[in-house]
Amino acid sequence: MMNDSNNSDDNLSEELNSKLNIPSASYIEDISQLLSNIENGGVLGGVNNRPVRKHANQDTTSPEWFKHKKHFFIFSQSGKPIYSRYGDEVALNTFMASLSAMSSFVESQNDTLRYLVAGDFQFVFLHRPPLVLVCITKTKEPNSIIATQLEYAHSLIVSVLTQTTIKMCIEAKYDLRDLLGGTDKFIDSIIHTVDSDLSILLNSVQCLKLNSNLRNSLTNILSNHKSDQILFSILLSGNKLISLVKQKKSFQLKPQDVHVLMNSVSSTSSFKESESWIPICLPNFNDASYLHLYICYIYPDRDICILLFSAQADAFYQLSETKKAILKDIEETEGLADELKKAVQNHDYSINQTEVPHLLHFIYKCRPTQFSTYPIYSPPYSSKPEKKRLFRLYQHIVNRVNSSPQKFHKYFYHTSQHETVIVAIVGHHELYATFSPLEKKSTVFESFTLLLQWIKDNEQNLFLN
């Protein structure tokens, strides 16, 4: 593993140099400047004094530490700590060393440790050399779903550093935490999000429900301002997509990248205050290099934000001009800005609006576009535990129907004490609809058909086309 690492750094950096014409002296200054910016909250942080993390003082000697339901750990393959969701990672270094010894033991038998169960806890390992990510949980979620959650945490780290830098650092035995200073809160936040976000569960992106004429106007404006400088132009509000324009049709923006991006944008309050320009890596787009991201909240009070991606590090002023032009067009289109703001405020819809009888909740994914839509929770899903319970149920069902990608279930009918969930994975869509367990099958089928029709009728407004 380490054998072939000798000199590879030097070769690689020379190679990169010659390709990019980076003067060698700029390396370390740039990185350390970047770091000090991060630490000072200049680029990524919102505040000068980083708030103390919750549970930061716990470790394996504190009984409270064992009471957390769901732990996340990230460490290098050699067992050096990088992140712990609860407690101080340095104080937990021997615990992580033990975890790495466990996976190393299995590795030495030419096998891979993926999960194990100990008492009430399940341990899920994700190996992403040179990093290992582990979740220890008593939430009884399917292993594959937890592995996906670990995947998101890994993507987030790659988005901050790129896979190239991670590899180089670990090979050179450099402490990754020095480069990740202040990233804890982003990891905390994505871990929190993946544990409740239905669009992530369906490997999809949620679109803002918006009148299709309105959306088309916005998309046309973004398209009119396309340029060679801009790889992607994105309009979003919170974690919902309003519009997306790509420079080339071949450019793929995977849901995972979009969520990592949304997480980084929404966990940084200072982005709301001014135009920002950050390097960010989209792991599924290209994990070896940074893109440069222009961020500006055009309507901060409505959380409406424009993101412009460029490959050029010096394109800031140009993109800032582009944003001005886009904003001008939006403002000058009769009623567009007002309608957009109104739509953002009222985009959430409840099950009542579908007028489908007996329906309690649903989630829907359009498979080719990987966009999803779902109503807000309404009674009986009012309390946090009830919402969580439905989410956990969806996790198990999603896992069941997709457990074998070649032979997924086309139809799936689940009834338990609290609800009936009917699933159809047909052609271009996945629909999971929830009813009371007391409903008759015929009623459920009838409502299911009505719901499908409603989605079809509203498709134009529910999704980007």
Added chain:
Amino acid sequence: MATKKKVLLKVIILGDTGVGKTSLMNQYVNKKFSNQYKATIGADFLTKELMVDDRVVTMQIWDTAGQERFQSLGVAFYRGADCCVLVYDVNVAKTFENLDSWRDEFLIQAGPRDPDNFPFVVLGNKIDMENQRVVSQKRAASWCQSKGNIPYFETSAKEAINVEQAFQTIARNAIKLDEGLVFPIPPGFQVQPEPTPAKTTCC
């Protein structure tokens, strides 16, 4: 807020069974010694924070099983180590003679980038049993010198002789390794210019 550079060192302790690896570690970390012998199964992990100059250093100590039947942790055990501590018993000649193979084993498994300068430290333990001694200080010191001037300490885990000093040296030598590293910034994404700009695409 400039956070002070944190240093975490992975230190591996190797040596024949019964030479006192666990006892040394216990003496260093917990200030305790027990005469009772308990074989280490697989591996044991202890941690200790110490100051080296003005830096706070956290040592992650991997205490290994000397008995062959427990040596099954594989390559990851040695991976990314910052220092390797070789321990022998000054009263048992065989444990000294085996240092060579422990050192070789480590270098093969860990594959450090600069094997000739990888920081090792040798500890000759159990010097409190002076009248039974079979390996002279001179013999041990000359072996260390022949392997590229490995620092050598004579210790007693039982009486806490030289333990603190030995680990201080271990930390200091391991830190040297991570100084003067330079990282290039990864390249920007390269876009191939397109002859004719594509028509608006959105999904």
